[in-house]
Every structure is written in structure tokens, then in C-alpha cells.
Amino acid sequence: MAVQNAFEQKKRAILSEIDSTQPDLSPKGSIDALCLPIIELINTSNDMVTTSSCSGRVSVFLEGTKSYNGEVKIGGKGQGGKWLYVTHDHEKVVGWLDELMSKNEYALETCGKHIPSEQITGTTRYILYKYEPFILHVKCRDFQIASKLYNAAMSCGFRESGIGSNNLVAIRINIKLDVPIGYLDESSETLMLFVSPEYVSILDSLSLSKFDENARKMQTLYDKIDNELINCIPAPNTKTKVALAETKEERRERKKKEGMERQRQLKSTQNQL
Amino acid sequence: MAVQNAFEQKKRAILSEIDSTQPDLSPKGSIDALCLPIIELINTSNDMVTTSSCSGRVSVFLEGTKSYNGEVKIGGKGQGGKWLYVTHDHEKVVGWLDELMSKNEYALETCGKHIPSEQITGTTRYILYKYEPFILHVKCRDFQIASKLYNAAMSCGFRESGIGSNNLVAIRINIKLDVPIGYLDESSETLMLFVSPEYVSILDSLSLSKFDENARKMQTLYDKIDNELINCIPAPNTKTKVALAETKEERRERKKKEGMERQRQLKSTQNQL
Structure with a gap:
């Protein structure tokens, strides 16, 4: 029987959670589909395991109530902050304003020509429109592997x-x-908007450009990790494994299929809850 | 004669540059005054040296020409991108629009009620208003010190x-x-503005709040580093030095004065150039 070290135990525990059809701990409850290829790639390595990820998203956030006890919270979530809209899907960016209005949770108006500046105070709860890019956390077996991954990411x-x-x-x-x-x-x-629907359209089109740029960067990173950390010839005395049993394309295709299958299973589980 | 190792050589070279009255390599040419206390604090340690910093700033940036050869650059500097306004001083945030107009480099108008969306294309050079917070790079003698500093920063x-x-x-x-x-x-x-001067005022007041929050966070970090990396009782087998010859307050006061003196010298040098 092989004895597992701490990293290997941790990795096995994480992978069994990823493989599970139960929702994970994120608000969304599952891994973003766009992250699956790079997550699967990294997890083929014996020296790395992914611990959290976001593929990139557009969100519209209503700040919570700000406290003046001690520290003033500016721009933070505050008490009762809430997401009015979140999407990781570039096809669901345009039209969010209509969708938000159709929910009827809040009335929604635009300030029009003049912003009532007397209503804007230190405790105003702002509505923030954000584009946030891809982020990924990877636990590595040792500092040498962590450095290699860090350098690969920086160079992309x-x-x-x-x-x-x-x-x-x-x-x-x-x-x-x-x-x-x-x-x-x-x-x-x-909800009072400072800006016009036309301005919102400009933000949306900028977000779409950023989704594109983000996807290109993710692909560059995928290729870099693939070449430098997965399918590499190990230098003497490193623990990096060679995994050349199937071609890159074959593995990518297989992993994509497996990932999609898991997403389907997860979705069907969630629908049953 | 004491033999210096690579870290000590590097540190001495960096400190002599900081101490010099010559402009440094940053666009501004000098260390931001608000960074001086924490920089001086860190550099009292034998195990750390600061390599670059920004105390936080408001900037208005005109994107450069975007290239379609190969990769499309979205939201980046592009060719010929330029800062229309930059300030690290919270007192110079309000009024930037007037100052920009008084320069007469570009005409400046607001789009008014309707944004001419037919003019917005993939190659549009946007004007971006940014608040960017404090950032600091610190070279450490070894990984143990780097980890300690990293943990201190994360906890703040x-x-x-x-x-x-x-x-x-x-x-x-x-x-x-x-x-x-x-x-x-x-x-x-x-320069065509999508937004009204009133909206610009809201951005400015948000930036001012962020400058405040930023300053509080910098102070928290200063205290943390002071307590955990400078004035600490060293654990057995660590290289961290004890520096208790003067009290925290005395050193802070002295370093502040020294820093201010250097800023004055630098300014007078720059005025002579």
C-alpha cells in the first residue's frame, strides 16, 4: 500500500469533491464551464490541485448598509449587500437591465438630466457594475512547482x-x-440610475470585449501550463511527471467531455433538489 | 571587513538610490510622500528592502490607438495612450476637469442627452477614470521573511x-x-464625455472616500509590520533582528522628518533642472 503525504491526501479530498454531483460551496454551486479545461489540465499533474476558480463575470451589486461604528465601510459589501445580477455567460450580458426590471423587486428609475446630489451622502448605498476577470487558485506540492506555475502565469x-x-x-x-x-x-x-440606458449599453459592450480578452488569456495560460508544467521533459532531480500517454488534443477532448458530463449530472442533481 | 551577501549588496544599492536627490525611474520621479513612513520603517529591517511603491492615485487616461494586427488590445494603453490627469494628492482630486480644460490640449464636450453610439466602435479610444490604491513591492532576504510579510499584509x-x-x-x-x-x-x-459634470463629482467624492480608506489600511499595515517584523522578539533560529533602541513613536517621528527633508531636497533639485 502506498503511503500518501499531506499534499496527496488534500488533493484526493479536493478531487472527490469536484467529482461529486453535490453543489460546491460557491454561491453558484458549481465550477464555471469555461474553467473546466484548465482545471482538468492542472489536475492531471501529480504536483498541483485547483482549489477555487471563477471564469470571469459581470455583476451588478447593491452595497449594504454602512456602519459608522469604528470603521466606515466604503465600497464594501456592508450589511445586507446583494447581487442584483450576476452572469458568467457572455450571452447573458446584454439585457440584464430588462431582466432586473422584470423581477419587480425594486422600482428602477434613471436620474435623468440632474443627479439629486443632496441625496448622495456618506451612507449612500451605491449600485456597482463590475467586470471581474478569470481567477484561479492552485495548491502545489512544493515551492519549486509553485514558482514554476507563478512564472508561467506572469509570463502570460x-x-x-x-x-x-x-x-x-x-x-x-x-x-x-x-x-x-x-x-x-x-x-x-x-434603484436610481446615474447613467442612461445608452451608457449601460457601452458598459455591456466593453464587458463583452473583456470576456473575449479574458478567454484569449485563459487559452494562452492553458497552453503555457500544458507545455511547461504538464507535457515537459523533467529536469534532473525534479518531481514533475511526464504524461505523454495521449496527445494534448486527445486529452483536451476527453477532459472537456468528462467536464461537460459532470456539469450535466450536477445540473440534473440541482434540478431535483 | 564584513562580506556582504547578494541581498545586502542589492539593499545597499537600492537605499543609495532612494537617498539620492536624483529623480527615480517612475513617471513622477520621486517616492510619494504618503509612502515614506512605511518605506522607512521596512528599510530599518536588515531583512527587507522596498523596491517600488505608489501611495494611491486618481488618474484620467486616454487609451492609445488599438491594433488589429494579431491581438486586439482592449482597455490597454495602446500606442500613444496618455495620462490626461494624475494626482496622488487627495486635495487635487476635485477640480481636475477644470484643470484639464484649461490646458487647451483637447477640446472637451459632454455628449449631453444622447451618446452617439454610431461613433463607438471596436477601435474607440476611451477615456478612463481610475482610482488605484496603495501598492508596495518589498524584496526580502529569504522566503521565511517574505512569508511573514505576506501574512502580515493579508491579515490587514x-x-x-x-x-x-x-x-x-x-x-x-x-x-x-x-x-x-x-x-x-x-x-x-x-474629448467627448459620456457622463455629466455631476457624475464626475460623484466619482471624485468616491475617490476621496477611497483615499481615506486607503490611508487607514496603510496605517494598519504600518502598525502590523512594526509589531510583527520590526519590533518583535525573535523566535529561536530566525534571523529577524530586534531594533528597540528608540521607541516606535521616536523612530516614526525621526523617519518622517528625514523623509520630508529628502522630499524638499529632491524638489529643489527638480526645480533646478
């Missing part, structure tokens, strides 16, 4: 990456939008 | 920090604004 433009505690690598890139588009008028429970 | 809310190559720690926080506020009408060389 993921310039805000870093190694954290316990050889956990965060892969991050700075493709963002962070725009205050309105505020909640608490007296009338109305 | 600098959640996008990370350790990079050669024990270089990047300390980063996510307090941002990233707002497309207009575009360049190339035919008339006119």
Missing part, C-alpha cells in the same frame, strides 16, 4: 499573480470595470 | 498580495474605480 500577462501560504498560487489579471451606476433611494425603495 | 486586508520570484512580496488591495467616462472623437480631436 497574469501580472497580479502571487504565491501565498502553503504553496497556494493565486493567478490573477487586471482586466476590470468597476463603475458606480446608481444608488438606492431608501425612502421609496427605488 | 491586503488580500491581493503575493510572493513572487526572488522573495519579492507584492502588497496589494482591491479598492478600485475603473470607469469609462468618455472617448476621443478623432475627427475633431475632441
Whole structure:
């Protein structure tokens, strides 16, 4: 019987959670489909395991109530902050304003020509429109592997990456939008937009461009990791494994199918809940 | 004669550059005054040296010409991108629009009620209003010190920090604004604003709040580093030095004065150039 070290135990536990048809701990409850290829790729390595990910998303967030006890929370979630809209799917970006209105949870108006600046105070709950790019956390067997992954990510433009505690690598890139588009008028429970629907359309088209750029960067990173950490010839005295049994294309295709199958299973489980 | 190792040589070279009255390599040419206390604190340690910093800033950036050869650059600097306005000083945030207009480099108009969406294409050069928070890079003697600094930063809310190559720690926080506020009408060389001056005022007041939050976070980080990396009782077998000759307050006061003196010298040098 092979004795597992701490990394291997952790990896097995994480993979069995990923393989499970139960929802995971994220608000969405499952891995974003666009992340599956790179997650599957990384997890073929004996030296790495993915721990969390987001493929990139557009969100519209209503800040919570801000506290003045001690620290003033500006721009944070606050008490009772909530997502008015979230999508990871570029096809669901355009039209979010209509969808939000159709929910009838809040009334929604545009400020029109003049913003009632007397209503904007330090405790105003803003509505924030955000584009957030791909982010991935990967636990590595040792610091050498973590460094290699970090260097691969940095060289592909993921310039805000870093190694954290316990050889956990965060892969991050700075493709963002962070725009205050309105505020909640608490007296009338109305979402008041500072900006016109035309301006919202411009934000949406910028988000679509960012989704594209994001997808290109993810592919570049996939190829880099594939070439430098997976299908590499190991240098003497490194633990990196050679995995050449199937071609890149074959594995990519197989992993994509397996991932899609798991998504289907997960969806059918969720529908039954 | 003491033999210096690579870290010590590097540190001495960096400190002599900081101490020099010559402009540094940044666009601004000098260290932001708000960064001086934490930079001086960190550099009192034998195990750390700061390599770059920004105290936080508001900027208005005109994107450059985008290329369609190969990769489309969206949201990047592009060829000929330029800063229309930059300030690290919270007192110079309000009024930037007037200052920009007074420069007469570009005509400036607001789109008014309707954005001419037919003019917005994939090659449109947007005007981006940004708030970017404090960022600091610190080279550490070894991985143990880098980990300690990383953990200190994370525990103060600098959640996008990370350790990079050669024990270089990047300390980063996510307090941002990233707002497309207009575009360049190339035919008339006119900056066209999507948003009203009132909306710009809201952005400015949000930036001011972020400057405040940023300053609080910097102070928290200063105290944490002071307590855990500078004035700490070393655990057995660590190389961390004890530096208790003067009290925290005394050193802070002295370092502040020294920093201010250097800024004055630098300014007078720059005025002579």
C-alpha cells in the first residue's frame, strides 16, 4: 500500500469533491464551464490541485448598509449587500437591465438630466457594475512547482499573480470595470440610475470585449501550463511527471467531455433538489 | 571587513538610490510622500528592502490607438495612450476637469442627452477614470521573511498580495474605480464625455472616500509590520533582528522628518533642472 503525504491526501479530498454531483460551496454551486479545461489540465499533474476558480463575470451589486461604528465601510459589501445580477455567460450580458426590471423587486428609475446630489451622502448605498476577470487558485506540492506555475502565469500577462501560504498560487489579471451606476433611494425603495440606458449599453459592450480578452488569456495560460508544467521533459532531480500517454488534443477532448458530463449530472442533481 | 551577501549588496544599492536627490525611474520621479513612513520603517529591517511603491492615485487616461494586427488590445494603453490627469494628492482630486480644460490640449464636450453610439466602435479610444490604491513591492532576504510579510499584509486586508520570484512580496488591495467616462472623437480631436459634470463629482467624492480608506489600511499595515517584523522578539533560529533602541513613536517621528527633508531636497533639485 502506498503511503500518501499531506499534499496527496488534500488533493484526493479536493478531487472527490469536484467529482461529486453535490453543489460546491460557491454561491453558484458549481465550477464555471469555461474553467473546466484548465482545471482538468492542472489536475492531471501529480504536483498541483485547483482549489477555487471563477471564469470571469459581470455583476451588478447593491452595497449594504454602512456602519459608522469604528470603521466606515466604503465600497464594501456592508450589511445586507446583494447581487442584483450576476452572469458568467457572455450571452447573458446584454439585457440584464430588462431582466432586473422584470423581477419587480425594486422600482428602477434613471436620474435623468440632474443627479439629486443632496441625496448622495456618506451612507449612500451605491449600485456597482463590475467586470471581474478569470481567477484561479492552485495548491502545489512544493515551492519549486509553485514558482514554476507563478512564472508561467506572469509570463502570460497574469501580472497580479502571487504565491501565498502553503504553496497556494493565486493567478490573477487586471482586466476590470468597476463603475458606480446608481444608488438606492431608501425612502421609496427605488434603484436610481446615474447613467442612461445608452451608457449601460457601452458598459455591456466593453464587458463583452473583456470576456473575449479574458478567454484569449485563459487559452494562452492553458497552453503555457500544458507545455511547461504538464507535457515537459523533467529536469534532473525534479518531481514533475511526464504524461505523454495521449496527445494534448486527445486529452483536451476527453477532459472537456468528462467536464461537460459532470456539469450535466450536477445540473440534473440541482434540478431535483 | 564584513562580506556582504547578494541581498545586502542589492539593499545597499537600492537605499543609495532612494537617498539620492536624483529623480527615480517612475513617471513622477520621486517616492510619494504618503509612502515614506512605511518605506522607512521596512528599510530599518536588515531583512527587507522596498523596491517600488505608489501611495494611491486618481488618474484620467486616454487609451492609445488599438491594433488589429494579431491581438486586439482592449482597455490597454495602446500606442500613444496618455495620462490626461494624475494626482496622488487627495486635495487635487476635485477640480481636475477644470484643470484639464484649461490646458487647451483637447477640446472637451459632454455628449449631453444622447451618446452617439454610431461613433463607438471596436477601435474607440476611451477615456478612463481610475482610482488605484496603495501598492508596495518589498524584496526580502529569504522566503521565511517574505512569508511573514505576506501574512502580515493579508491579515490587514491586503488580500491581493503575493510572493513572487526572488522573495519579492507584492502588497496589494482591491479598492478600485475603473470607469469609462468618455472617448476621443478623432475627427475633431475632441474629448467627448459620456457622463455629466455631476457624475464626475460623484466619482471624485468616491475617490476621496477611497483615499481615506486607503490611508487607514496603510496605517494598519504600518502598525502590523512594526509589531510583527520590526519590533518583535525573535523566535529561536530566525534571523529577524530586534531594533528597540528608540521607541516606535521616536523612530516614526525621526523617519518622517528625514523623509520630508529628502522630499524638499529632491524638489529643489527638480526645480533646478
